[in-house]
Amino acid sequence: MNAPASTAGQATIVTRLTAQIPSAIATIGVQGPRAVEVVLAHAKTRAKELRIGRIHYGTWRWAGDPTVSGEQIVLCRQADDLVELHCHGGNAVCNVILGDLQKAGCALVSQRDWPSQFACPIARAAEQDLIQATTDRAAAVLLDQLCGALASSIEQVIQAVESGRSDLAESQLEQLDRWSDFGLHLTEPWQVVLAGPPNVGKSSLVNAIVGSLRAIVHHEPGTTRDWLEAQTAVDGWPVALNDTAGIRSSDDALESEGVDRALGRVRQADLVVLVVDACRGWTDVHTNLIASLPERQLLAWNKSDLSSLEPDGFPGDWKPIRTSTVGRPGVTDLIAEIGSQLVPRSPPENTAVPFRHEHGQAVALALEAIKSGRHAEAVAQLRMLLAPSWSGKPQRS
Ligand SMILES: Nc1nc2c(ncn2[C@@H]2O[C@H](COP(=O)(O)OP(=O)(O)OP(=O)(O)O)[C@@H](O)[C@H]2O)c(=O)[nH]1
Ligand SMILES: [Mg+2]
Structure with missing residues (x-):
């Protein structure tokens, strides 16, 4: 019988924190009141307890057959209720470990539902997209956005509008708008098609x-x-x-x-x-x-x-x-x-890049509003991108 998902009314959740593709190493996160207990039920390590910040080496004993010699793992307890488990990155290995943790009562959640340390939704989105980035250059641009390039640029536009400098706000928005198409391709590759007769x-x-x-x-x-x-x-x-x-x-x-x-x-x-x-x-x-x-x-x-x-x-x-x-x-x-047709100019370091559809859409709507003198509407569009509870859907007023 499955163990209850929580002893304190709060679920213990699990997700694969690294990209959902075969890779050398994968990291699985387990968070909640039973995180340590469920991990130790399967992990064989020399340590009797998982101390916060310590690295523990061990093996994972499969729930299906505990006599089979297990998968090598590295455990790191990050907080009272948070354990990171590192294992080989093949999908089969990860799926078995995730399955075992679910059988032990953990709820499997998507990376998007994993608690983030960032309150700003732009940083949270960058954190998620960074996991999916397939090239170093794309990752570097997303890291700039995680570190605040886009959020601070949006704050500057809001400041410019509120201090009556709508010309400045317009040019800042135009600058942002120029990178919108590029930004989308950091996680959705450019589609290049070779065509012609047989x-x-x-x-x-x-x-x-x-x-x-x-x-x-x-x-x-x-x-x-x-x-x-x-x-x-x-x-x-x-x-x-x-x-x-x-x-x-x-x-x-x-x-x-x-x-x-x-x-x-x-x-x-x-x-x-x-x-x-x-x-x-x-x-x-x-x-x-x-x-x-x-x-x-x-x-x-x-x-x-x-x-x-x-x-x-x-x-x-x-x-x-x-x-x-x-x-x-x-x-x-x-x-x-x-390369030069797709990206004629690469963004210099720390360039603010709208990297999701909703960012580009909000920037375009704010630009349209500024151009027609609807300053309050422009500010509202941009503020939505920064609101911690933002659902990700810009609204046209
Ligand atoms: N000499 C030479 N042969 C080539 C070159 N490129 C392709 N070929 C040959 O041309 C033939 C057709 O090549 P494919 O790449 O299959 O051509 P395709 O355009 O994909 O053909 P379809 O799939 O039938 O539309 C093959 O025998 C290739 O080896 C080239 O640059 N030089
Ligand atoms: Mg062909």
């Missing part, structure tokens, strides 16, 4: 950029059927590279579905790399694709090892990048160009 080398380029044989490459046109996403980093920023089916009309229902999906990816992309086979040159497929391209677009003149002809025959003012996946010439240039 056999031009889209899958080969994806593999060359990510540095592994992620996508199937074959000399037969029509190899890639569904789209495929590969997570990577470009210039230190998180990017999802999307390989797509070669675009052509086909009687094959499966291939047509793949083409429709490819066009869907193109329409949703942050940046599209249009791929041309240097031996075949620009085609009608490329011309037809132009109307669906987002603002950010690049032209890869691929298989340049097979043709020495200068790129030609395309409309507009494209600046094609000659690439070859044989020996990779040009691939480095393509990666650099993707």
Whole structure:
């Protein structure tokens, strides 16, 4: 029978504090009146008690079979009612330990519901997003927000409005607004899509950029059927590279579905790399694709090892990048160009960056209000971002 979740009316809660992805090490937090008791019921350590601030090495005995030699763990009691448990970071290991703690009566909560030491909702959000950050550069920007860059900038805007300096407030808000799109991509990678006719080398380029044989490459046109996403980093920023089916009309229902999906990816992309086979040159497929391209677009003149002809025959003012996946010439240039299109200017240290939809939305609404002279409304929008009880939804008045 499960033990009661609390001896004092308060639940003992458990969560995985590190990202929910396979990693070398994971940290599990247990907090509440029974935290020490439930951990010690499974943890085998030399110590008879867990002293606050001391590190204890031990093993975790599985509830399923206590005779199986357990998982190595490190325990650290942070407070009377808070224990951190460090273990190997595979999902299977974490899930077993979390399951054992639930069976012992702990309530499993999400990271969002884990008590934070920060009262400011912006710092709390940054703390949560920092856990999910997949690159050092994204983490550094989120750490700046955790340390108060965005919150203090919002306070400055409020001060400027309240002291009658609405011009200053407007320019500060415009400055913040410029980083809103960038900020969203710190945890939601930029979507880069490679598109073009069959056999031009889209899958080969994806593999060359990510540095592994992620996508199937074959000399037969029509190899890639569904789209495929590969997570990577470009210039230190998180990017999802999307390989797509070669675009052509086909009687094959499966291939047509793949083409429709490819066009869907193109329409949703942050940046599209249009791929041309240097031996075949620009085609009608490329011309037809132009109307669906987002603002950010690049032209890869691929298989340049097979043709020495200068790129030609395309409309507009494209600046094609000659690439070859044989020996990779040009691939480095393509990666650099993707990086500079996505993030033309990196934020200097301590830049205030709205990093959640609700931040960007509140900044945009406050800017709109300031521009129309509705100063009180602008202040209300911004104050909501700083209110400890804020639910995360800006209100339009
Ligand atoms: N010589 C040369 N061959 C290339 C290059 N890039 C791709 N290839 C070859 O071209 C063929 C097609 O490559 P893929 O990467 O499968 O082309 P794709 O555009 O993904 O093709 P679909 O999936 O059919 O749309 C394969 O035989 C590749 O080895 C290149 O830069 N140079
Ligand atoms: Mg392919």
